[in-house]
Amino acid sequence: xGGVGKTQLAADYARAAWDTGDLDVLVWITASTRLSVxxxxxxAGRDLCRADRDDSEEAARAFVAWLTPKAGxxxxxxxxxxxxxxxxxxxxxxxxxxxxxxxxxxxxxxxxAALLGGDVTSSKSASTPIPKRPNISALxxxxxxx
Numbered sequence: 001x002g003g004v005g006k007t008q009l010a011a012d013y014a015r016a017a018w019d020t021g022d023l024d025v026l027v028w029i030t031a032s033t034r035l036s037v038x039x040x041x042x043x044a045g046r047d048l049c050r051a052d053r054d055d056s057e058e059a060a061r062a063f064v065a066w067l068t069p070k071a072g073x074x075x076x077x078x079x080x081x082x083x084x085x086x087x088x089x090x091x092x093x094x095x096x097x098x099x100x101x102x103x104x105x106x107x108x109x110x111x112x113a114a115l116l117g118g119d120v121t122s123s124k125s126a127s128t129p130i131p132k133r134p135n136i137s138a139l140x141x142x143x144x145x146x
Contacts, residue, residue, distance in 0.1 A: 006107040010081050013105065017079055024077045031082040031106075034090035041094060060094060068097040078102040084109065 017023050025048065029040040038060045045051035045063035052058045067078060080096045085108040096104045 006109075007083055010083060010105050010107050014079055014081055022077060023079050026079050026081075028081045028083065031085040031090065033086070034094075037082070037090055037094055064094055064096065067099065067102055069099045069101065075101045080104050082106045086110075 014026055014028065018026050027040070027044050030036050038056050041060035041063045042051065042056040043059075045059035045061075045066065046053055049062050049066045051062035067080070069075070078096075078099075078101065080102070082091070082104065085091070085106050096102060
């Protein structure tokens with residue numbers, strides 16, 4: 001069920017983090033398909049790290065690598081919002097890395113998504129569980145007691 005405010009809540013969180021100066025980079029991804037994720041990551045990769053304009057998959061991987069903290073490198077505070085994640089398998093090889101300076105916020109309509117002690121997991125159909133990371137938050141489909 002859509003229309004319960006997951007995207008608006010994520011947008012408010014992202015806007016507040018940006019407005020308070022807590023972020024250097026904010027990337028909003030419509031995560032409904034792998035193609036959508038790759039396309040958005042590739043655009044970010046081209047804009048932030050001059051990734052290959054002719055190879056979207058490579059540019060997307062360059063963006064994920066760019067998010068990875070580098071020893072001795074300048075810290076970049078980032079937030080990646082993965083809005084409307086339909087299938088966690090679509091993010092295979094594309095999950096943002098664990099980082100003391102970065103956060104990943106996921107919204108989903110999936111009923112089987114759960115946030116358990118900072119871990120986002122998928123218990124039913126996904127063959128690729130969402131990685132255990134301290135910097136991933138999820139806004140799953142609300143449960144009701146009808």
